[in-house]
Amino acid sequence: MTRKLLISIPAGGALLEGMLELPATPIGVVLFAHGSGSSRFSPRNNQVAAELRDGGIATLLLDLLTPEEDAAYRNRFDIDVLAARLHAAASWLGTEPLTAPLPLGLFGASTGAAAALRVAADSGTGIAAVVSRGGRPDLAGTALAHVIAPTLLIVGGEDGQVVDLNREAYEALGCEKALEIVPGATHLFEEPGALEQVADLACSWFVRHFEP
Incomplete structure (x- = not known):
């Protein structure tokens, strides 16, 4: 039976609201970093999170920006702020008794992928693995070369320039890595079966x- 906990994490003067869900005997926990204009209620990330829990993985979906901050479009691309908030959430998971013993993974979408990779580049966070869905890993900049966590980049084959940006980021990564291009999928993986491939x-x- 899955345990659900509504949690609040203080980060840089903001209070981040999120939902932590744990299957009976989790093998790890994945922290979701939502993309620009998205939130912890994202149907796409919730679909992926549900499959992770079916696989025995706990999930934490939370908002990296407050509603007021998200109303300003530029904040959605402030990777420094997003990464700092994500770092605070990762630190919280490392002290929370229910999740502290578990390996920690990061799942980033859109600009959230860049924030996830910035956090993974900090060796002190102990990130076990990273997955990017339709992400902008290129926005992580020079941090890409310092990521040591195994990283999977997933991008839709019809996602235009984002495919090229993912290929460039892939080349910059020095860790164990993989690039999966989902044929026929666009940026939001709305095509039949596309999001299921991402989740798998x-x-x-x-x-x-x-x-x-």
């Missing part, structure tokens, strides 16, 4: 790298 790829990646 992400679940397999996390399970493999959470195993002792």
